[in-house]
Each structure stands twice: as structure tokens, then as C-alpha cells.
Amino acid sequence: MGEFISMILCRNCGSRWVEIAEWSRDGKAILHCRTCDAKEEMGRFTLGRCQVTRAELENARTTKARKDKYEK
Ligand SMILES: [Zn+2]
Numbered sequence: 001m002g003e004f005i006s007m008i009l010c011r012n013c014g015s016r017w018v019e020i021a022e023w024s025r026d027g028k029a030i031l032h033c034r035t036c037d038a039k040e041e042m043g044r045f046t047l048g049r050c051q052v053t054r055a056e057l058e059n060a061r062t063t064k065a066r067k068d069k070y071e072k
Contacts, residue, residue: 007060008047012038016057020047 008018008031015035020042022030028043052060063070 002056005050009061009064010036010038012036014061
């Protein structure tokens, strides 16, 4: 068994290609979706990278949080 992780998915297009492409002047990470080019600031969280299996990626997709579903 592996370790539990949370994964960031783009809410605009569902892509997993989310990265921190730049930082704001006040030190916030700017999340960027490489698929649809959406951007959003994130102040108190950051990203790490690792590899997961295709099956685990699919798990992340099917359990992704939505308002009033899975996670609040
Ligand atoms: Zn996207």
C-alpha cells in the first residue's frame, strides 16, 4: 500500500496538469492549468510532485471534491 495524497485538479477543465508557473509579488503561488490556461492565486498551500499509477489517478478523478459531494 502506498501513502495517501491529495491531488489538485483543474475545476475548469478537469486536467491534472496543474502547476505553479509563477509567484505573485506578495509571495503567493499562482496556480496554472497547462491544459486550459486557467490561473488562480493560492496563498497558504503549495504543490509537490510524485508519480502515481493510472488506476490511482482515476481514483483521484472519481473522488474529486464538488460542492455538496465528497468533500465540502
Ligand atoms: Zn484547466
